[in-house]
Amino acid sequence: MTVAAGTPAGQASLRRHNMALVLRRIAEAGPISRAGVASQVGLTKATVSSLVEDLLEAGLLAEQAPRAQQRAGRPGTDLVLNSRGPAAVGVEVNVDYMAACVVDLAGTVRVNRLERADGRAISAEETLLRAGRLAGACATAARRRGLRPAALTLAVPGIVAEGRVVNAPNLRWSDQPVAEALSAGLGRRPLPISVDNEANLAALAELWHGHGRELSGFLYVSGEIGIGAGLIVDGELFRGATGFAGELGHMCADAAGPRCACGARGCLECWAGQEALLAAAGLDTARGTRLGAEESPITELARRAEAADRAALAALERAGRALGTVLASAVNLLDPGAIVLGGSYADLAPWIAPPAQEELAGRVTAGRWRPEALRTSELGAGAAVHGAASAGVRALLSDPLAAM
């Protein structure tokens, strides 16, 4: 709990704090008895029992059958997060696919669907309607498994503010509201809707389900058609003053470089963005010409690099150098602790990471760069939608009173 600096800490905020504390302990240590929770969090058994009653009633916790008695006294009943309780839906709209999933309170993905769709070929409203239908189908499937979907989070490759997509250039969206069209797709069972940037949500997924298990801070890089980043600091996402932080793709890699689609010269995306990379490798970026419609062009690029195709290797080497130059600047400015390469960079790391490492070693101040601080995401392409659903679950767990 953070008690706001300008207010006194009172009983209501203490109860809120302690309820989240108990729930988090059970999430981390369950199955666990009430007495076990009390001793681990430092509250009295009576306080814990009272908080647990409320959490059971709200369906956030479940009791397990009594264990075999090991000591004198009444046998303990263990507590776990309710796997048939509230759940959260994530849905991702990206340039050439959409995906949805449902995550339960324990963080397990219970339903997961993906649909190919070119977000540039249809209107934003139509895209959102289809995304809403996909999310609705996942929510229905989750209800059949006894879950109660309680929130929906949308992930988009763009800048988001106040529930709108301010700018998603690769989708060609600008100042686009999302809730109405998504809700229309969801149908008769509406959900509260949030929206966030896909790199932010993928970074959070990495924090909760990937390298974050060992690292409390890192810069997550999402290499897709655009290049986004999510900065994790002390286990929290850093959003910047107006929520626009993370535009790594438009950091300058070479001030005299070619003109970027954004209007500036020499942005990182001019070498390391997916379209520049494919073009430099001599791959047709239009889908369906040389590649099967269901296959990502990144898979083909990796195949060519494996076959030592000179154009592919040169393109990846140049992308890696540009990426390393920009990441070294980010490390000098931010000292993020570690960097995680995600999105398509996870698949391309064997070719992109070595030149990036060279630039980092040569450019990070005072020889402070440790090569092991550059890592590859284990989550792959599903990171953003997983993060979207998990964000909803985290919100339920961190403020259980709001879920009641």
Add this chain to the structure above:
Amino acid sequence: MTVAAGTPAGQASLRRHNMALVLRRIAEAGPISRAGVASQVGLTKATVSSLVEDLLEAGLLAEQAPRAQQRAGRPGTDLVLNSRGPAAVGVEVNVDYMAACVVDLAGTVRVNRLERADGRAISAEETLLRAGRLAGACATAARRRGLRPAALTLAVPGIVAEGRVVNAPNLRWSDQPVAEALSAGLGRRPLPISVDNEANLAALAELWHGHGRELSGFLYVSGEIGIGAGLIVDGELFRGATGFAGELGHMCADAAGPRCACGARGCLECWAGQEALLAAAGLDTARGTRLGAEESPITELARRAEAADRAALAALERAGRALGTVLASAVNLLDPGAIVLGGSYADLAPWIAPPAQEELAGRVTAGRWRPEALRTSELGAGAAVHGAASAGVRALLSDPLAAM
């Protein structure tokens, strides 16, 4: 107060929180009565009176003579921060000068001294001994004014960790402990010693005494012989994972540029660092040759620029472009809300800011750059030492129990 997420909030931490709350309210709104404090912070009068007694006893507060009676009942006695109470000493070691000051609880600079000294010409120990003597002289002067110096903070142009200067290339210090030599200089009245980076402390001074009065977040740029930065987020200094954040001078302005002293190519300091700037303007950077020993070469550079000297104008234009390119990358990555140009850049802003603005306008993504977000510090060269002393005062105010 932030109650640590893993601990229950108890009575002791509540009292600590509420004491700091009362003290902060009096700092912001004093002179103010006990009843006024109680109504403004939302605590009972009895609680406030009890907290105030402890704060009076510890010398953090003082009472003012009763005001003229305006209403029925006992006249109120107003509370203020004690201007004869605990105080904090700041001392700055920089490349060509050292400075010290004492700040009282109300944030007023009560003693202030500056001494010219070339930190490169004498050993680190000798420099620290002299800095300790300067700080000790300020502390003695403060005691004569009835203050009780209770802490000392040292500002250095380098990377700091665990009370040591890890690396201060412009001072030629490396892995340098500071406390022993500083304490020897202080003499018979030792003080607890902290040490921090000068750009960090200057950024905090800007937060507490400069543009921070309107802005809760900004990137402060300290343009000296080195170029440092301090990032303020939500009224707090961002330090990075290992405390090394802010090496703005070694962000890359041109990957193919000249070799920097750090070993990399094209760092911002190659164009916008003080020595590169003076050399490009045709100014001798060795002191005492063309300039009076007491005059900063930046003053001479500004004089030549005012006289439309072509070399000076070209050097400043190039420095401004490199600075703008790097700052645009920082804005794209961090969305800091605003940028404050400090140190020598404050004096050079008439020539450096316009080309920097052009680069920012052309390079910040999605046309989000607002020219009014680039500001010039009002604090000038004294920012770091002022910040050092103020940091000590803030520590006293935010945890008054520790000062008792």
